[in-house]
């Protein structure tokens with residue numbers, strides 16, 4: 001069946017191809033070589049035959065053209081069936097082109113997918129901005145921090161901080177790059193450093209600038225901790241120093257000849273100077289441990305022998321408060337990887353605390369066992385470990401204080417700790433020694449009943 005479309009296209013081609021034969025007929029008739037009627041018949045036959053011969057080609061060409069148009073519109077259609085060889089050739093070239101094109105499309109899609117994944121896996125929030133300050137795109141970290149609905153919105157709708165908006169505006173007006181620090185209030189306040197940078201070329205999606213946020217919460221916290229530490233350490237040292245100076249002045253002046261006062265003051269001065277010595281010793285220990293905390297100790301240590309030594313050393317102190325240290329250690333407690341001097345500081349500090357904060361007349365239980373009952377992350381890293389638990393019966397520690405207990409200079413009751421000769425650094429030292437030994441410290445406490453400090457240490461191979 002010939003469609004009207006093909007017929008319309010067929011007619012001029014048939015006319016053009018038959019024109020030479022028709023002209024010959026006209027000349028022959030004009031020259032009187034043939035009669036008009038047979039010539040007319042011949043011309044008609046020529047036209048008809050040309051049309052018949054040409055028709056399948058034209059139908060095929062039309063089918064190929066239709067197919068190409070459908071492909072161009074992205075439609076998934078089957079290739080047409082053709083009846084002529086020349087057009088079949090064109091069709092096969094077209095199909096080849098289509099395959100190459102599709103392959104390229106797939107490569108492009110996977111490349112885009114890869115870049116999207118990469119963009120989303122960046123840990124810092126990132127925004128791409130167009131010239132109107134609208135968000136062209138944002139990564140997963142940005143969406144998680146500032147909400148899901150961002151694309152196409154003005155930056156001001158997502159981030160209200162005026163300094164950032166001002167920085168973005170300046171960059172969009174041609175500034176080289178602007179940096180701003182700001183905080184996001186919330187249950188956990190976060191601090192960010194924002195950088196707005198112009199792109200060297202406008203992106204295909206209209207991106208002209210990038211806003212990048214770097215989470216500096218931890219950095220600021222460390223900065224704050226360092227400042228606090230210096231302030232705390234100075235304050236702790238200044239207190240006994242001021243007392244010493246006061247007593248020295250008194251002894252030089254009004255109490256110069258008072259023998260009884262001198263004895264009393266000297267005793268207090270001795271106590272204050274001892275306190276300063278303890279503080280300086282603890283500070284030095286702490287800084288020494290911190291200095292090589294990243295290096296795991298190489299030696300082996302016999303914790304059972306160590307515990308017996310430390311406990312014996314504290315017997316006098318325990319006796320003063322009518323307390324006992326009861327050791328209950330497994331008979332074959334394996335050796336651990338560690339340095340004995342440092343490990344001794346762990347148990348010295350834990351037992352010292354138990355003796356100070358335990359109730360008078362009670363016993364301190366120290367148990368030592370090989371254990372498999374470990375937190376999963378710790379077990380994965382280390383394999384078997386020994387657990388040393390120091391349990392006292394005392395007033396215990398309220399739950400809210402537990403997370404801060406190992407901070408330097410943190411005490412539940414500062415005045416009381418000072419009175420008992422504490423520096424507030426003992427548990428900080430314990431934590432750092434445990435960290436260096438790739439161990440774990442857990443604290444369980446029931447206010448009114450007592451506390452258990454447990455140290456896990458990986459067993460030496």
Ligand SMILES: Nc1ncnc2c1ncn2[C@@H]1O[C@H](COP(=O)(O)OP(=O)(O)O)[C@@H](O)[C@H]1O
Pocket residue numbers: 349353354357358392394395396397405410411412413417418421422423424425426427428451
């Ligand atoms: N066994 C314990 N029972 C009750 N509170 C404790 C115990 N061990 C430590 N603490 C609390 O933790 C604080 C910090 O301990 P630590 O760092 O050893 O400092 P210090 O003993 O010098 O005060 C102590 O001041 C005390 O409030």
Ligand SMILES: [Mg+2]
Pocket residue numbers: 349352353422423424425426427
């Ligand atoms: Mg202590």
